[in-house]
Structure formats: structure tokens, C-alpha cells
Amino acid sequence: MANQLIPCDTLLTASVLVSQNDTRDILREAALAITDSRITDLGPSADLTARYQPATRLDLGDALVLPGLINTHTHAAMTLFRGLCDDAPLASWLTDHIWPAEAKLTPEAVRLGTLLACAEMLASGTTCFCDAYFFSGTVAEAADASGMRAVIGQGVFDSADLKFKTSDQALDAARELADKVSGQPRLRPALFAHAVYTCTTRTLERCVELSRERDLLLATHAVETARENDDCHKAHGLRVIPYLERLGFLGPRTLLAHGVALDTADITTLAAHGTAVSHCPKSNMKLGSGIAPVPALRTAGVTVSLGTDGAASNNALNLFSEMNVAALLHKVAAGDPTAQGAQATLDMATRDGADALGWPELGRLTIGGPADLCALDLTRPALTSGYSPVSDAVYAASGGEVVLTMVAGQVLYRNGQYTTLDYPKLRQEFREAARRLTGR
Amino acid sequence: MANQLIPCDTLLTASVLVSQNDTRDILREAALAITDSRITDLGPSADLTARYQPATRLDLGDALVLPGLINTHTHAAMTLFRGLCDDAPLASWLTDHIWPAEAKLTPEAVRLGTLLACAEMLASGTTCFCDAYFFSGTVAEAADASGMRAVIGQGVFDSADLKFKTSDQALDAARELADKVSGQPRLRPALFAHAVYTCTTRTLERCVELSRERDLLLATHAVETARENDDCHKAHGLRVIPYLERLGFLGPRTLLAHGVALDTADITTLAAHGTAVSHCPKSNMKLGSGIAPVPALRTAGVTVSLGTDGAASNNALNLFSEMNVAALLHKVAAGDPTAQGAQATLDMATRDGADALGWPELGRLTIGGPADLCALDLTRPALTSGYSPVSDAVYAASGGEVVLTMVAGQVLYRNGQYTTLDYPKLRQEFREAARRLTGR
Numbered sequence: 101m102a103n104q105l106i107p108c109d110t111l112l113t114a115s116v117l118v119s120q121n122d123t124r125d126i127l128r129e130a131a132l133a134i135t136d137s138r139i140t141d142l143g144p145s146a147d148l149t150a151r152y153q154p155a156t157r158l159d160l161g162d163a164l165v166l167p168g169l170i171n172t173h174t175h176a177a178m179t180l181f182r183g184l185c186d187d188a189p190l191a192s193w194l195t196d197h198i199w200p201a202e203a204k205l206t207p208e209a210v211r212l213g214t215l216l217a218c219a220e221m222l223a224s225g226t227t228c229f230c231d232a233y234f235f236s237g238t239v240a241e242a243a244d245a246s247g248m249r250a251v252i253g254q255g256v257f258d259s260a261d262l263k264f265k266t267s268d269q270a271l272d273a274a275r276e277l278a279d280k281v282s283g284q285p286r287l288r289p290a291l292f293a294h295a296v297y298t299c300t301t302r303t304l305e306r307c308v309e310l311s312r313e314r315d316l317l318l319a320t321h322a323v324e325t326a327r328e329n330d331d332c333h334k335a336h337g338l339r340v341i342p343y344l345e346r347l348g349f350l351g352p353r354t355l356l357a358h359g360v361a362l363d364t365a366d367i368t369t370l371a372a373h374g375t376a377v378s379h380c381p382k383s384n385m386k387l388g389s390g391i392a393p394v395p396a397l398r399t400a401g402v403t404v405s406l407g408t409d410g411a412a413s414n415n416a417l418n419l420f421s422e423m424n425v426a427a428l429l430h431k432v433a434a435g436d437p438t439a440q441g442a443q444a445t446l447d448m449a450t451r452d453g454a455d456a457l458g459w460p461e462l463g464r465l466t467i468g469g470p471a472d473l474c475a476l477d478l479t480r481p482a483l484t485s486g487y488s489p490v491s492d493a494v495y496a497a498s499g500g501e502v503v504l505t506m507v508a509g510q511v512l513y514r515n516g517q518y519t520t521l522d523y524p525k526l527r528q529e530f531r532e533a534a535r536r537l538t539g540r
Numbered sequence: 541m542a543n544q545l546i547p548c549d550t551l552l553t554a555s556v557l558v559s560q561n562d563t564r565d566i567l568r569e570a571a572l573a574i575t576d577s578r579i580t581d582l583g584p585s586a587d588l589t590a591r592y593q594p595a596t597r598l599d600l601g602d603a604l605v606l607p608g609l610i611n612t613h614t615h616a617a618m619t620l621f622r623g624l625c626d627d628a629p630l631a632s633w634l635t636d637h638i639w640p641a642e643a644k645l646t647p648e649a650v651r652l653g654t655l656l657a658c659a660e661m662l663a664s665g666t667t668c669f670c671d672a673y674f675f676s677g678t679v680a681e682a683a684d685a686s687g688m689r690a691v692i693g694q695g696v697f698d699s700a701d702l703k704f705k706t707s708d709q710a711l712d713a714a715r716e717l718a719d720k721v722s723g724q725p726r727l728r729p730a731l732f733a734h735a736v737y738t739c740t741t742r743t744l745e746r747c748v749e750l751s752r753e754r755d756l757l758l759a760t761h762a763v764e765t766a767r768e769n770d771d772c773h774k775a776h777g778l779r780v781i782p783y784l785e786r787l788g789f790l791g792p793r794t795l796l797a798h799g800v801a802l803d804t805a806d807i808t809t810l811a812a813h814g815t816a817v818s819h820c821p822k823s824n825m826k827l828g829s830g831i832a833p834v835p836a837l838r839t840a841g842v843t844v845s846l847g848t849d850g851a852a853s854n855n856a857l858n859l860f861s862e863m864n865v866a867a868l869l870h871k872v873a874a875g876d877p878t879a880q881g882a883q884a885t886l887d888m889a890t891r892d893g894a895d896a897l898g899w900p901e902l903g904r905l906t907i908g909g910p911a912d913l914c915a916l917d918l919t920r921p922a923l924t925s926g927y928s929p930v931s932d933a934v935y936a937a938s939g940g941e942v943v944l945t946m947v948a949g950q951v952l953y954r955n956g957q958y959t960t961l962d963y964p965k966l967r968q969e970f971r972e973a974a975r976r977l978t979g980r
Contacts, residue, residue, distance in 0.1 A: 179925065183925050184927050187878055389872070411936075416935070431825055432824065432831060435830065437627060437630065439828070481656055482851075482856050482857070482858070484656060485619065487622075491626045491855065492623050495826070499938050499940060
């Protein structure tokens with residue numbers, strides 16, 4: 101009967117699999133068959149084990165398999181500045197610490213900072229991230245080298261203070277980036293207009309045009325604080341969301357990072373345009389910015405995803421911690437333990453993240469879909485009760501329980517080891533680069 | 541020259557040591573000499589290595605040594621109910637899920653639940669916990685078996701609904717507990733009067749008397765929600781804090797768990813009596829209870845420590861996560877990133893926790909003090925920048941970086957292994973006990 105077995109690259113088995121499919125099926129004693137980068141079969145372990153002849157078997161035992169988590173807003177290379185300055189007012193943090201250090205950035209430092217971020221994200225179950233930073237071509241190369249999936253944003257802004265690309269040059273760089281990553285199945289290009297307060301109206305309009313022309317995700321920092329609305333009203337006679345709407349900036353390929361200071365009309369506008377919000381609760385809390393109206397956004401039908409923001413304002417790139425804080429924050433903000441549940445929060449970090457990035461085959465484990473996943477060791481004390489795998493993932497896990505992370509069918513991280521990164525060497529080079537930038 | 545070397549049990553070296561002493565000294569390339577349960581010397585690694593002849597060397601390399609963290613409010617055995625019911629209104633959570641399961645508790649289930657909690661706490665750097673639950677004698681035995689340090693609270697309440705000890709029986713049990721743990725250097729007994737709404741005035745007064753008579757820490761749940769003040773006013777004509785003050789309940793050996801709904805007068809009262817508050821931010825958020833006025837309490841001079849509460853309302857017993865959330869929560873609540881800093885937060889989890897428990901030699905690493913400590917692996921991606929060890933511990937660590945936990949000079953946890961617990965056997969027995977209690 102051996103000749104009737106179906107070949108596959110990998111057969112992965114685990115005690116629990118949370119599929120995050122449309123009906124949120126949870127399988128016990130489950131298996132996944134994987135060939136090339138995709139899931140070719142998914143079902144009971146006993147069935148698949150009898151039917152498949154895998155080149156590689158990954159028997160994870162008592163483990164919880166989840167879709168790989170999706171970080172929809174970060175500045176990966178800011179790992180270089182993690183902990184450089186905390187507990188300071190925003191203005192001093194930026195002008196006295198972050199901007200002077202960023203002025204010294206080199207492509208090599210950004211490469212190392214991005215790779216270190218990839219190492220951290222892989223170790224905590226993240227398989228895909230949406231980045232916005234300087235030297236986008238270098239970021240794309242680093243993400244590619246790590247094996248992760250990524251949406252690489254080319255930053256655009258008009259600030260004359262910084263010694264970086266003009267908005268003209270940045271738009272050209274975005275075109276180059278789009279050409280560069282074209283045909284790379286794990287990477288996609290994006291345009292990241294920094295914010296309404298750093299981009300002119302004309303620059304924002306040109307971002308909209310280029311986004312349409314090349315079908316690029318169009319992202320921006322929006323209403324991270326209430327002050328942005330006040331300043332926008334002074335400058336343009338409108339709050340941020342109506343101003344962006346007037347410019348044609350809002351639409352189903354638009355992603356707004358933060359979305360803290362949104363009123364009811366803003367929420368209705370975002371829902372009408374199919375514009376998504378990348379919620380960054382830990383960064384918003386750490387900088388004292390405020391609390392995004394996530395339950396109201398979700399009720400209105402707005403897609404809300406999760407982002408860590410950069411490591412200088414979080415200070416972790418760990419979506420398990422971010423899920424945990426997101427759920428707790430909206431419960432206490434509403435004074436209602438039902439305001440933000442575990443399932444809704446896991447959705448934000450997986451399938452809603454995929455939808456927010458316009459990459460909806462990600463964020464769920466389904467036959468035919470990409471084999472992007474992570475696995476938690478269920479033998480750890482915090483995950484031992486096992487009544488609800490989704491609750492355990494959101495409320496009990498720290499991220500330190502991740503024992504395997506796979507992207508596009510390739511194991512990138514397993515039991516503390518990386519398959520694509522020479523981590524000890526990376527760490528050494530990262531530390532030297534960070535020291536050169538900060539003098540510390 | 542070998543005969544001039546000083547013998548010691550253990551010489552521990554690490555790249556960074558955060559002492560949490562009075563001047564908050566941070567040592568680089570540091571060493572600790574330990575004999576019996578205490579630190580006999582502390583200083584530069586090169587000096588101590590040249591002077592000591594240890595029976596055991598613990599060279600931790602690139603690691604951050606901190607005082608062991610102190611969890612000042614938990615119900616350890618509630619690990620049995622972690623994830624049993626989440627995202628539900630408080631009343632349904634208690635009456636439909638937790639209380640029915642608790643009514644089936646046995647000493648053996650409490651033993652297993654407590655030991656599992658100890659395993660979780662040790663794996664995330666906690667060396668001492670203050671417990672309040674049923675079967676306090678069993679809890680004391682489990683804590684002792686784990687090697688941890690613990691303050692064991694005997695619960696006292698008058699609720700007729702539950703099939704447990706009357707308050708008379710509970711006060712007798714507290715006396716027995718005090719006798720039982722007398723002379724055990726790692727354990728101390730405490731009285732835990734459940735709350736003003738479950739104890740009669742007379743029971744609370746008798747708790748005060750017994751606390752004085754036996755010099756016991758006197759703890760209670762206090763103003764976890766605003767409703768407690770309303771109900772107390774209806775029943776006794778006073779808010780909770782003035783009512784407790786009138787009963788003589790407040791004083792320097794008193795510890796109040798939660799302290800959410802405190803007004804300015806309450807804070808002044810607590811400061812005047814030297815009464816401490818165990819802040820449980822994640823539990824308060826998860827149940828939608830509110831935000832304790834921690835910066836105001838600290839400004840008034842009230843000792844504020846950190847507690848996880850039980851695993852059914854958190855759902856982790858991980859003080860690194862608790863520190864992280866505490867700092868972020870008070871920044872966003874104040875709209876001010878300076879409202880709660882990393883150092884103040886680490887203090888709450890270490891030295892202020894020790895002070896809150898009336899055990900002030902804990903929570904700092906000093907010559908002559910107890911050798912209770914944990915160590916984080918600084919080679920992990922999230923801890924690689926290294927600009928500020930305190931910031932990294934509070935904002936970047938998840939708890940999963942803990943590689944060693946020591947209590948009273950004994951290594952209890954190292955690299956995923958326990959020295960006092962047969963963890964695979966414990967886990968199996970725990971799961972069977974949990975299934976019997978909950979039917980799931």
C-alpha cells in the first residue's frame with residue numbers, strides 16, 4: 101500500500117490547532133500537510149499520518165498551532181534605539197534622543213536593526229510585518245534574508261529639518277522599491293506617508309496617485325494624539341480624517357496607524373471607505389497618547405489590526421504581549437469585561453491583520469493557503485489548564501512559549517534556533533552598530 | 541596562596557546586576573558570594589573570583605541579575621480555573637463558573653494547583669508570593685515543597701452560601717497555621733479577611749485582634765470596584781476605608797489588595813496609617829474594575845506593591861508582564877509618559893513588595909540579605925540593546941527570558957528545569973485534578 105501514500109514536503113502534527121478559518125474551527129490531534137509554501141491538507145492527525153508520505157515530519161506533541169501573527173505597524177530597525185530613552189515627554193524623547201540618533205543612520209545599521217527585529221518577531225510567533233522606515237530597499241533585503249513575509253513601506257515626508265530624502269526622491273524610491281520586490285512572493289511594497297503634519301497636501305495627493313498607479317498599500321500615522329486634530333484644523337480647516345477624505349486618501353487599500361483620537365463621525369467615514377486601522381495599544385499607552393476606540397471601530401465594521409510600533413516606544417515586538425494588553429485595555433476603558441474578547445483579539449492579530457494589509461490569504465490556516473504558522477509549547481505552566489486555547493493564547497501566553505515559527509512552509513525558528521540567521525554574529529554586529537549611533 | 545581563599549557555597553557571576561539597594565546601584569561584570577541562604581559578598585566579578593573558593597560556581601555570562609520578584613496578592617491554586625471562563629460579566633463568572641468549581645475543591649487539588657502556580661512563578665522570576673485561599677495548611681506545605689518563600693494567608697469570611705469554614709473555624713485555622721509555619725524561615729502566616737462585604741464587623745474586629753496577638757500580616761480585598769464603597773456606605777454609613785479605619789483595621793501590618801476606588805481622603809488615611817496597597821493592574825483591567833490611583837498613592841507615601849491576583853482573572857502569574865502593564869496603564873491614564881517610570885515599577889515588584897509584606901530584607905540584593913534572585917538571558921533579541929537594564933526589565937522583557945531563579949541560596953529553576961518539582965508528574969496530576977473539578 102506504500103505506493104498509494106501521497107508525497108508532501110512536511111507533515112506537521114500537534115495536539116491543538118486553532119485554524120482562524122471563517123468558522124473558527126479548533127482541531128484536536130491535528131495535522132497539516134505542506135508542499136512548497138502552502139498547506140495542501142489539514143485534518144485529524146490519524147487520517148493525514150495514514151495518507152501522507154512526508155519528506156520531513158514535525159511532530160510537535162503537546163503544542164498549540166496558530167496562524168503566524170501579523171504585525172501591521174512597526175519601524176523594525178528602531179530596535180537600535182530600544183530603551184535609549186524612556187519615561188520622557190514626547191518632545192524631548194524625539195528631539196533630544198531619537199532624531200539625533202536617526203540622523204546618523206546608515207543602510208548597514210538599518211539592515212542590522214531590521215534583522216534583529218526579525219529575530220525577535222520570529223521568536224514570538226510573528227510571521228509577517230508591515231514596516232515603515234528609512235532605506236526601504238535595505239529593509240526589503242533584510243526581511244527577505246530572514247525568510248519572513250513583509251510589506252515594506254517607503255517613508256515619505258516633507259520635513260526640512262532632517263537630512264533625508266525629499267518627498268520627490270522618496271516617491272522615486274517607492275517606485276524603485278516596487279520594481280525591486282516585484283515577483284518576490286514574500287514581499288510587497290507600500291507607500292508610507294509619514295503624517296498629515298509632516299507631509300504637504302500636494303505630497304499626500306501624490307502618494308494617493310502613486311498608490312493607485314502601482315496598486316500599493318497606502319499607509320500613514322493618523323490621529324495618534326488629539327493634538328493632531330487641533331493642528332490639522334488650524335492648518336486645513338478640518339480634522340484629520342475629513343482632511344484625508346477630501347484628499348482621496350481613504351479607501352480599501354489605506355491603512356491608518358494608531359487611530360486614537362477618532363470621533364463617531366470619523367469612525368463612520370472610515371467604515372464607509374473600507375479603511376483599516378492598525379491599533380498599537382502599548383505604544384499609545386507608553387507615550388501617554390490615549391486609547392483608540394477599538395470596540396466602536398469593530399462594531400462599525402472597520403477592520404482593526406494590531407501593531408507594535410517601533411521598539412523605541414513599546415519596547416517589545418511581541419504580539420502575544422500586544423494581544424494581551426489590547427484585550428485588557430478595552431475592558432478597563434469600557435468598565436466592561438465583555439468589551440473586547442479573546443477571539444476578537446486573536447482575530448486582530450491574525451486574519452484582520454491580513455485583511456488590513458490587503459493580503460487576505462494570510463492570517464488563517466486553510467487548505468490551499470500559505471503555510472505561515474507558529475506553535476506554543478502547551479507543557480509550560482501558564483498553558484497547562486487548556487480549557488480554551490484562544491483564551492490561553494491571548495491571556496496566559498507571554499510569547500516565550502513559542503517553539504516553532506514557519507513562513508511559506510519553511511521553519512525559520514525552532515526551540516531558540518534560527519535557520520536563516522547567524523544570530524550570535526548578528527547580535528554582535530547589531531551591538532556595535534547601536535553603539536556607533538548612540539555613543540552608549 | 542590557595543589557603544587564603546574564602547570558602548563560600550556559591551559564587552554567581554553575571555554581566556549586569558541590578559541591586560535595588562537604597563542607592564539603586566547597578567553593577568557591571570558583577571559577582572555574588574552566597575553561603576547558606578544569604579549573600580555574603582557582592583562586587584566586581586574579578587575581585588570576588590580572586591578572593592573566594594566556592595563549592596559551586598554559577599557563571600551566567602551575559603545575564604541580568606535582579607532581586608527575585610515578589611507577588612503580593614494571588615490565589616495560587618486558582619491555576620486550576622485559568623481560562624475556565626473569560627470575557628464574561630463578573631456576576632456570571634463567579635456564580636456560574638468559579639464558585640461551583642470551588643465548591644468541589646479538595647486539599648489535594650489545592651496542593652496541585654499551588655505547586656503548578658509555584659512552577660509558573662519560578663519560571664518567570666518570582667521568588668516570594670502572598671497567598672489567600674482555602675486549605676491554608678496545604679498551601680503552606682506546597683509552597684515549602686517548592687522551595688519558594690511565601691506569606692500564607694488563612695482566608696476568613698462569613699458568607700453562608702459557601703460550604704466552607706465559619707469565621708470561628710477560620711480564625712482557629714489561622715492560629716494553627718501560625719503554629720505550623722513557626723520557625724520555618726521561608727514561610728510566614730497571615731490573616732486574609734476576605735472583604736468588608738463578606739465579613740461581619742465583628743469578624744473584621746476579631747481579625748484585627750488576632751493579627752495583633754500573633755503579629756500577623758492582616759490583608760483584605762478592598763475597594764476593587766466603586767460599588768464596594770456604595771454598598772459599604774449603605775450598610776455601615778461609611779466608605780470602605782473610613783469603615784476599616786474605624787474598626788482599627790488599618791496600620792503598618794495591613795495590606796489592601798486592589799485599592800481601585802480610592803479618593804483623596806482615603807489616600808491620606810492610608811498614608812497616615814502606613815497601610816500598603818497591592819496593586820493588581822491586569823486583574824483590574826480584565827474584570828473591568830477600574831484603575832487604581834497608583835501615582836497619587838506613591839506621591840502620598842503609600843507603599844504600593846504588585847500582585848497578579850489569581851490565574852482565573854489575569855490569566856498569568858508573571859510579574860514581568862504585570863510590571864509592563866502597570867507602567868503603561870498609569871502613563872495612559874494620566875496622559876503623561878512620565879507618570880509611572882521603569883524604576884518606580886521595578887521597585888513595586890521588588891523592594892516595595894517586601895516592605896508591603898513586612899519582610900523588608902527581601903526585594904534587594906545586599907550583603908547579609910537573603911539570596912533570592914532571578915536572572916534574565918541578555919542574549920535574547922528583546923534584551924540586546926542594553927542601554928538601560930531597568931527599562932529592559934520593565935518594558936522589553938516578557939518573563940520568558942528568565943534562565944535562573946534562586947530562593948534562599950538554592951537554585952530552584954534553571955533553563956526550564958526545576959530542582960524541587962517533578963514537573964512532568966505534577967503537570968499530569970494537575971490536569972487530572974482540574975478535569976475532576978470542572979468536568980472539562
